[in-house]
Amino acid sequence: MSNVIEFLERLGSNPALSHGDAAGYEAEVAALGVDDEVRQVLMSRDSGALGDLLGGRPKMLCMLFPAEGDDNKKEGEDEDTNSPDEDDQKESVSQRGLH
Template identity: 35%
Template sequence: MSDVIDFLERMGQDAQLRHGSQEEVELALASAEIAPELQAAIVAKDQAQLEGLMGQTPLCAVYFPGQEDEEQEDETEETPSREPGESPELRRAVVPAG
């Protein structure tokens, strides 16, 4: 598998190879020690077949911060102190000038 990755890396770095004809890619693959079915997938530019042959699947993950991160963020912000008896609505309405 590392031979395939090495070849694909080389192909990605070499514009002439990446945009080359099928014959140029086949010639470059001939010197690589890659299984014929993997070579065929590379020449055909068949990503799904290549992933299947290599036993790989695309992975996509999304991370959303939880409540804990938001609470920590709130603690770091400067919050004006509230006078005894002052309503929260009034405190929110006060905005520093400037």
């Protein structure tokens, strides 16, 4: 199955291969040396069936959860308590002689 994964990588990196002529695509698939079932799925460009053959996940989700307390912030209000004030930064840099 690594041949199929490498083929899919080439397909993604080379738009001419995926959108080019059908004969070129068919020749690439035939050169993989995979089972007839995999070859037929690649030729039909059925991503769902290919995912099933390769043991892929049917769905992948990404969720973001806001940090606690963020919902009380007013719009445009940027509260940053972890960084020093601008004056503090200048003072600490000048004391170390980094100018």
